[in-house]
Amino acid sequence: MTRSRGKIVRRHPHWIEWTTGLLSTALVATMTGMILYHGLTARDASPELSVTVTAQRPTAQGFEMSFIVANSGKKTAAGVPVTGRLLDGDRREVERREVTIDYVPAQSQVEGALRFSEDPGAYRLDINASGYSDP
Numbered sequence: 041m042t043r044s045r046g047k048i049v050r051r052h053p054h055w056i057e058w059t060t061g062l063l064s065t066a067l068v069a070t071m072t073g074m075i076l077y078h079g080l081t082a083r084d085a086s087p088e089l090s091v092t093v094t095a096q097r098p099t100a101q102g103f104e105m106s107f108i109v110a111n112s113g114k115k116t117a118a119g120v121p122v123t124g125r126l127l128d129g130d131r132r133e134v135e136r137r138e139v140t141i142d143y144v145p146a147q148s149q150v151e152g153a154l155r156f157s158e159d160p161g162a163y164r165l166d167i168n169a170s171g172y173s174d175p
Contacts, residue, residue: 078114081114085113085114085115085146086113086115087111087113087115087116087117087144087146087172088111088112088113089109089110089111089113089117089120089144089169089172090109090110090112090169091107091108091109091110091122091167091168091169092107092108092110093105093106093107093165093167094106094107094108094151096160096161099155101155101157102155102156102157102158103155103156103157103158103159103160104153104154104155104156105124105153105154105155105156105160105165105167106151106152106153107122107124107151107152107153107154107167108149108150108151108152109122109141109144109149109150109151109152109169110148110149111144111145111146111147111148111149112147113146113147114146114147115146115174116143116144116145116146116175117143117144117172117173117175118142118143118144118172118173118174118175119140119141119142119171119172119173120140120141120144120169120171120172121138121139121140121141121169121170121171122138122139122140122141122152122154122167122168122169122170123136123137123138123167123168123170124136124137124138124154124156124165124166124167125137125165125166125167126156126158126160126163126164126165127163127164127165127166128163128164129164130164134158134163135156135157135158135163137154137155137156138154139152139153139154141169143175144172154167
């Protein structure tokens with residue numbers, strides 16, 4: 041209602057206002073439902089971590105091996121140690137490096153790198169995520 045020179049004029053909401061209100065309500069309800077669903081189904085889930093080497097390049101200190109840690113699980117992993125080992129043949133370890141990735145969210149990936157003094161191309165590389173903690 042609005043006043044116009046002493047008269048009360050009733051104004052009915054426009055159809056665009058109703059449509060905007062209904063769409064906003066539906067959007068908020070859908071988002072709330074999705075958050076609740078993911079929160080309830082992720083309780084018993086665990087992170088599913090994998091490590092993929094993306095590049096190798098020489099540096100002033102030796103060689104740098106870039107990698108991606110992917111978490112395809114429904115739960116976030118924290119404090120993920122990534123261990124890289126250069127192996128001569130199947131047994132003898134030539135060099136070992138480790139880096140800890142602070143946080144790998146669920147359904148995402150994080151990039152990192154390990155630096156070796158020996159050339160990783162001359163040896164067999166074993167690289168993996170060796171653990172995690174719950175954030």
